[in-house]
Amino acid sequence: MRGAVIHAPGDVRLEDRPDPTVVESTDAVVRTVATCVCGSDLWRYRGIAQVPKPTPIGHEYVGVVEATGADVTTVKPGDFVVGGFLTSDNTCALCTAGAHANCLNGTGYDGCQAELIRVQNADGTLIATPAEPDKAMVPSLLALSDVMATGWHAAVCADVRPGSTVVVVGDGAVGLSGVLAASQLGAERVIAMSRHKDRQRIARDFGATDIVPERGDEGVERVKDLTGGLGADSVLECVGTHDSVVQALRSARPGGTVGWVGVPHVTDLPQEHMFWKNVGLRGGPAPVRAYLSDLLHRVWNGHIDPGRVFDLTLPLHQVGEGYAAMDERRAIKALLQP
Amino acid sequence: MRGAVIHAPGDVRLEDRPDPTVVESTDAVVRTVATCVCGSDLWRYRGIAQVPKPTPIGHEYVGVVEATGADVTTVKPGDFVVGGFLTSDNTCALCTAGAHANCLNGTGYDGCQAELIRVQNADGTLIATPAEPDKAMVPSLLALSDVMATGWHAAVCADVRPGSTVVVVGDGAVGLSGVLAASQLGAERVIAMSRHKDRQRIARDFGATDIVPERGDEGVERVKDLTGGLGADSVLECVGTHDSVVQALRSARPGGTVGWVGVPHVTDLPQEHMFWKNVGLRGGPAPVRAYLSDLLHRVWNGHIDPGRVFDLTLPLHQVGEGYAAMDERRAIKALLQP
Numbered sequence A, B: 001m002r003g004a005v006i007h008a009p010g011d012v013r014l015e016d017r018p019d020p021t022v023v024e025s026t027d028a029v030v031r032t033v034a035t036c037v038c039g040s041d042l043w044r045y046r047g048i049a050q051v052p053k054p055t056p057i058g059h060e061y062v063g064v065v066e067a068t069g070a071d072v073t074t075v076k077p078g079d080f081v082v083g084g085f086l087t088s089d090n091t092c093a094l095c096t097a098g099a100h101a102n103c104l105n106g107t108g109y110d111g112c113q114a115e116l117i118r119v120q121n122a123d124g125t126l127i128a129t130p131a132e133p134d135k136a137m138v139p140s141l142l143a144l145s146d147v148m149a150t151g152w153h154a155a156v157c158a159d160v161r162p163g164s165t166v167v168v169v170g171d172g173a174v175g176l177s178g179v180l181a182a183s184q185l186g187a188e189r190v191i192a193m194s195r196h197k198d199r200q201r202i203a204r205d206f207g208a209t210d211i212v213p214e215r216g217d218e219g220v221e222r223v224k225d226l227t228g229g230l231g232a233d234s235v236l237e238c239v240g241t242h243d244s245v246v247q248a249l250r251s252a253r254p255g256g257t258v259g260w261v262g263v264p265h266v267t268d269l270p271q272e273h274m275f276w277k278n279v280g281l282r283g284g285p286a287p288v289r290a291y292l293s294d295l296l297h298r299v300w301n302g303h304i305d306p307g308r309v310f311d312l313t314l315p316l317h318q319v320g321e322g323y324a325a326m327d328e329r330r331a332i333k334a335l336l337q338p
Helices: A041-045 A135-143 A147-157 A173-184 A197-206 A216-226 A242-251 A288-300 A316-327 B041-045 B135-143 B147-157 B173-184 B197-206 B216-226 B242-251 B288-300 B316-327
Strands: A002-008 A011-016 A028-036 A061-068 A080-082 A116-119 A165-169 A189-193 A210-212 A232-237 A252-260 A280-283 A312-315 A334-337 B002-008 B011-016 B028-036 B061-068 B080-082 B116-119 B165-169 B189-193 B210-212 B232-237 B252-260 B280-283 B312-315 B334-337
Touching: A002 A041, A002 A316, A011 A316, A028 A080, A028 A135, A041 A316, A061 A116, A061 A135, A135 A147, A135 A288, A147 A173, A147 A232, A147 A252, A147 A280, A147 A288, A165 A173, A165 A242, A173 A189, A173 A197, A173 A232, A189 A197, A189 A216, A197 A210, A210 A216, A216 A242, A232 A242, A242 A252, A312 A316, A316 A334, B002 B041, B002 B316, B011 B316, B028 B080, B028 B135, B041 B316, B061 B116, B061 B135, B135 B147, B135 B288, B147 B173, B147 B232, B147 B252, B147 B280, B147 B288, B165 B173, B165 B242, B173 B189, B173 B197, B173 B232, B189 B197, B189 B216, B197 B210, B210 B216, B216 B242, B232 B242, B242 B252, B312 B316, B316 B334
Parallel strands: A165 A189, A165 A232, A189 A210, A232 A252, A252 A280, A312 A334, B165 B189, B165 B232, B189 B210, B232 B252, B252 B280, B312 B334
Antiparallel strands: A002 A011, A028 A061, A028 A116, A028 A334, A061 A080, A280 B280, B002 B011, B028 B061, B028 B116, B028 B334, B061 B080
């Protein structure tokens, strides 16, 4: 089968790789129907994170189960399935507490930008759709694999509630998903920080009530103007740079909470915007399985269409172009079809 | 009247000062019945925080209202009152959101280790007891002014719930109050980190189920041993040093939350124990008024006796000895009687 391998910054190639197989009795092998490129993949593509050796890449997928181990009971060959960007057993003490991203037996993948993938902990990771989905729904199901669940996690960590005022920092796929999550969780006001017309449009469609294109001091001032001088109850940090984390903390009102989900590249957390303002900071990698049933239900019933973040669809063999388009901000998020 | 003034590290004196008066129509003047020394006062006493000029000191008190401004409606002369360590109007947007410590019109005091004090925002700060309290109850009412409310805030910020496993870092008056708070909020397991026999005894009486005397790596290991290798759902950070904050973050399980209330003197927040572990950090100065009615009810009805943290009682003119005893750890907390 063919799968993407990153060799060095800027160099992702589709290559022949061995077909994955069921190794443990809790494994499944899934034939991907769609996969995609993640903003976090770009850290390596851009040379900010290291690529010590050629490495299979990708961690988002939907597909059809091809084979299962003897102990897999909840999905079977032929099922259309969605799984999160990390596997989880859904039974350990941490999964029971809802912290599936930190599952005691969790694993990553052997590269999901591929035709076939091995999914460990299949029962605790995969959920089958009620039936074969329409092709039009595939992007929204694929979004649940990471970005939509991650945006949801940001909103949950930021304590978004009915009536909340929310700021979303970042207009990438996760930020836009965060807008949708905040809106679904009942936020009354959702302020999306975005400078790009196409992304602003999606943000509006996802429930943003206000758009702030400014950044830095100016961005904070605009947020204050929109929130009676106070800042927002909840802020979703969906980028991960030092500046964006500072922006997020400064955009929260005293007593508010920042949910951070952008993989942080922060030199020093600015305590001066935290303790004395009683601003909390919570988040990390999303426990996808904790949210997956609920989110799948919302997609299946047409309440949300998070797949709109995919504005570029390519055949899998053009995976390199998918990376380039996202790196150059020509695309929000690239969907790859095997 | 006489009030304490800090002149320099190690130098706190009781001096004649002008009697405070009602300045604004929302002020009250309170004749203190008891006041005390706070761990946070020691930062200046120890020379860690600056003392640029002689400054009235102290921010905890209970007493009897002596005079009120024309617009004060909820307390009247003769009432026995408790107030928090910051004043709050209890009506602004932040107070309405429960963030009274960050009240838009909040103020501090002109030194509460004194015979008389001016309390601004009297209606939004003071609560009168249902009747004149017994003398034996005065220490517990005084504790509500800061340490008990601060321990409570730590527990609320750390998301303590019925059934939670909780670690409390710090066995000072705030840490012990945090143990009591966690217990009152329904924690099933409360692990108090303490090396002092007398403090361990109070912690046990306040609801601690386990005592860990070790610190640093050993302390973290002991907590892990007691929590199935995971760490605690909630951790209360009640010290504020770099080491104690690191200890607190490392003691939390993945997906858990640290409530921090010790005035932080932290060089760099250790993100490595936060994002990837999904460990949140929330807290700051306590919004005393948000909790005061509830806590007053618990004290008045004999459900809690937070005044047990006072293990030294001195006449106000020995205020210097109160500081020295706390500085040298001969006392947990010193109560001063005018």
